[in-house]
Amino acid sequence: MDESKLKRCSTSSTHAEAVDEATDPLQKDKRELDDSETEVNSRKKQKQEEETTEKKKECCFDTKDAKGNNERTIFVTGFDNSGSRDEIRSALAKHFSSCGELTRVFVHIECETGVSRGYAFINLKNRVGIEAALTLNGSDLGGRKLLVTMARLRDEYYGHFNFKGCEICFAMFAAASRRLTRWKLRTGGGKVAILSPEFQEKARLHYKKAMASRKMAKSKSNEG
Numbered sequence: 001m002d003e004s005k006l007k008r009c010s011t012s013s014t015h016a017e018a019v020d021e022a023t024d025p026l027q028k029d030k031r032e033l034d035d036s037e038t039e040v041n042s043r044k045k046q047k048q049e050e051e052t053t054e055k056k057k058e059c060c061f062d063t064k065d066a067k068g069n070n071e072r073t074i075f076v077t078g079f080d081n082s083g084s085r086d087e088i089r090s091a092l093a094k095h096f097s098s099c100g101e102l103t104r105v106f107v108h109i110e111c112e113t114g115v116s117r118g119y120a121f122i123n124l125k126n127r128v129g130i131e132a133a134l135t136l137n138g139s140d141l142g143g144r145k146l147l148v149t150m151a152r153l154r155d156e157y158y159g160h161f162n163f164k165g166c167e168i169c170f171a172m173f174a175a176a177s178r179r180l181t182r183w184k185l186r187t188g189g190g191k192v193a194i195l196s197p198e199f200q201e202k203a204r205l206h207y208k209k210a211m212a213s214r215k216m217a218k219s220k221s222n223e224g
Contacts, residue, residue, distance in 0.1 A: 059166050060085065065106040074122040074133050075151035080142050081116035085109050088116055095141050096122060100129030108156075111166050121151055155199045159206065 060066065076092060083091075085107045093105050104123035109116050124130050137148040151157040160169075 060109040065104050068104045073151035075154045077119040078146045081118045099132035101125040
């Protein structure tokens with residue numbers, strides 16, 4: 001190979017090395033930036049997962065307002081259930097504040113998702129307040145029409161269906177079942193309010209599903 005060709009090859013090689021040296025810091029900076037963004041996104045995702053997990057651990061029956069349903073409790077549904085339990089509770093308390101002193105506002109949530117089930121129970125201090133609350137049936141809250149009625153006329157007063165609860169829920173359901181039995185005995189077989197056949201079928205299927213689920217969980221625990 002003659003000297004001119006060697007010179008051109010040498011010049012070309014030197015130029016390529018110079019280009020590599022110039023672009024390498026840029027590529028390095030880009031890689032570091034990509035790594036940094038990946039780390040930030042990973043931390044953000046981890047935080048969201050932790051918050052979601054923590055939210056799912058929260059049981060609506062493990063609160064001070066969980067207990068208190070009685071024959072004077074008001075049932076409310078139709079409101080926007082996309083907010084948190086505290087936001088919904090606050091909105092309902094404000095809406096019904098004109099009826100008198102509220103002693104309890106219980107918003108039922110789904111244990112597994114932390115999302116409201118779409119209904120709430122409200123207790124007022126006196127009967128006049130209850131009558132005033134019932135007049136708000138059909139009233140507007142956040143652009144939605146509310147359904148307001150006495151809780152004992154609703155199936156939800158006696159049980160909750162089609163959701164996955166926790167151990168606290170199961171304990172509450174068992175207690176509710178005992179209260180319902182006592183109530184039936186006290187009222188002579190439920191003369192005050194008769195449970196519909198639909199409700200009884202829901203209760204039977206729910207009990208069957210719950211027992212199967214608990215049996216399976218127990219079996220897995222024994223195998224472990």
